[in-house]
Structures are given as C-alpha cells and as structure tokens.
Amino acid sequence: MPGTFFKSLASGSSGNCSVITDGEFMLVIDFGISLKRFTAFLNDEGLEPDSIALMISHEHSDHAGNVKLFRKKISGEIYARRKTLEACGVSGYAMQENMAFGSFSVSSVGVSHDAVDPVGFVIERSGRKISVVTDLGTVSEGLIDAMSGSSIIGIEANHDLEMLMNGRYPEHLKRRISGPKGHLSNDQCASLVASVYSGDARVILMHLSKENNRPEIARNTVISAMVSAGISSPDVMVATQEAGSDKIFL
Ligand SMILES: [Zn+2]
Numbered sequence: 001m002p003g004t005f006f007k008s009l010a011s012g013s014s015g016n017c018s019v020i021t022d023g024e025f026m027l028v029i030d031f032g033i034s035l036k037r038f039t040a041f042l043n044d045e046g047l048e049p050d051s052i053a054l055m056i057s058h059e060h061s062d063h064a065g066n067v068k069l070f071r072k073k074i075s076g077e078i079y080a081r082r083k084t085l086e087a088c089g090v091s092g093y094a095m096q097e098n099m100a101f102g103s104f105s106v107s108s109v110g111v112s113h114d115a116v117d118p119v120g121f122v123i124e125r126s127g128r129k130i131s132v133v134t135d136l137g138t139v140s141e142g143l144i145d146a147m148s149g150s151s152i153i154g155i156e157a158n159h160d161l162e163m164l165m166n167g168r169y170p171e172h173l174k175r176r177i178s179g180p181k182g183h184l185s186n187d188q189c190a191s192l193v194a195s196v197y198s199g200d201a202r203v204i205l206m207h208l209s210k211e212n213n214r215p216e217i218a219r220n221t222v223i224s225a226m227v228s229a230g231i232s233s234p235d236v237m238v239a240t241q242e243a244g245s246d247k248i249f250l
Pocket residue numbers: 012013016060062063135207
C-alpha cells in the first residue's frame with residue numbers, strides 16, 4: 001500500500017531510529033538521533049501523521065539519548081518496558097508484550113543485552129511481519145519463533161569477530177561486545193537470518209560497527225549463509241549510520 005513503509009533513519013552506535021507508518025499512524029523505534037534530523041525527515045517526506053508512538057528498545061544513549069526531547073517537542077506517546085522508562089528518566093506507558101497501535105500490532109521480545117530490560121520488536125500489519133531487533137549478544141529460541149516468517153527482517157550485524165578480536169579495542173570491551181549480553185557478530189546474524197527467513201523476505205543489516213565491520217563483509221557473510229541454507233537470490237541491504245536504509249514499502 002503506498003504510504004505504508006518501513007525505514008531506518010540511522011543505525012549504529014552513534015544513534016538509532018526507525019519508523020513504520022501507514023500514512024496516518026507512525027511507530028517510531030528508538031530515538032537516539034537529533035530532533036532536527038527527525039523533523040527534517042518528516043518534512044522531506046511530506047509526512048504529517050495523525051499520531052506518533054515512540055517505542056524504546058532499551059536505555060542506551062544511542063537508542064534513547066533524545067527521548068526527553070521527543071517528550072518535549074513531539075506530540076506522541078512513549079512506550080517502553082517499565083524499567084526502561086525508569087532508566088531513561090522519562091514518563092510513558094509500560095509496554096505490554098502485545099499491543100495494538102493503529103493498524104499495527106506489536107510484540108516486544110526480550111533479548112540478551114547489558115541493559116535493564118532490553119527488547120526487540122516484531123510488528124504485524126495485514127498479515128505481514130516486520131522484525132526490528134538490534135543490540136543482543138545471543139539468540140534465543142523464543143526470538144527465532146517470534147521473528148520467523150517476517151517479510152522485513154531488520155537485524156543487527158554488529159561486528160566481524162576477527163576484526164573485533166584483532167582490532168584496537170581494549171580487552172574488556174572486546175569481551176563485552178562478543179559476550180552473551182553484547183552484540184551479534186556477522187556469523188550469529190547470518191545463522192539467525194537463515195533460520196527465520198521465509199518467502200521473499202527483505203533483510204536489512206543494522207547497527208554495524210564502524211570500527212569492527214564493513215558493509216560488504218557483513219552482507220557477504222549473511223548472503224553466503226542464506227545461499228548455503230538453500231535460499232536463492234537473497235535480498236540483503238545494509239542500514240548505515242548516516243543514511244539509514246531505503247524506504248521499504250509493505
Ligand atoms: Zn545500540
């Protein structure tokens with residue numbers, strides 16, 4: 001449907017924000033970008049949604065750094081797990097596991113990350129599923145179940161493990177990033193994508209490390225795993241810090 005799309009506005013450790021809209025209602029996932037950038041996006045796209053809801057995945061500043069500004073300047077409600085709202089120091093609604101927003105229904109799925117109550121989001125509309133899951137160190141069976149069959153798979157491919165281990169980060173940071181409450185490597189991302197993929201899903205690799213990854217390495221790793229799993233002509237793109245992703249129509 002025209003006007004119904006997903007887009008990442010920015011993805012990476014310097015700021016994250018994605019939107020899903022049906023033209024009337026806009027779901028915003030995370031607000032780690034500037035207010036200026038967000039409003040410029042609305043203006044450039046000519047979007048004037050009747051209502052906006054912000055959902056916060058977890059309290060880290062690259063996801064929640066500007067939620068107070070959102071609260072002040074944008075007329076929209078904020079939803080997050082109760083502990084996450086507290087950690088962000090912002091008022092809002094406690095996110096239930098399943099919630100309806102306009103024509104969308106949203107499940108928040110707990111993930112393993114070093115935050116108070118981090119979640120990924122699985123959004124459904126007219127039988128189509130969009131997963132947006134970043135900032136996790138391991139993949140649970142529950143997450144695979146929740147993401148299975150998504151038409152749009154927005155998933156973290158944070159680092160190439162070899163680049164991370166041979167890179168200049170201090171040891172404690174290497175351990176944190178590669179640990180169970182850190183971030184997904186390209187290989188972890190690839191095996192997750194191969195196991196949840198169905199039909200003609202479009203894959204968007206998100207939250208790539210500038211230091212420990214390269215878009216082509218991430219993309220090739222995921223495509224190889226998909227091809228090995230028997231998926232022909234995989235559709236895999238990379239969301240960047242500067243430009244996010246293309247608009248993907250639902
Ligand atoms: Zn992050």
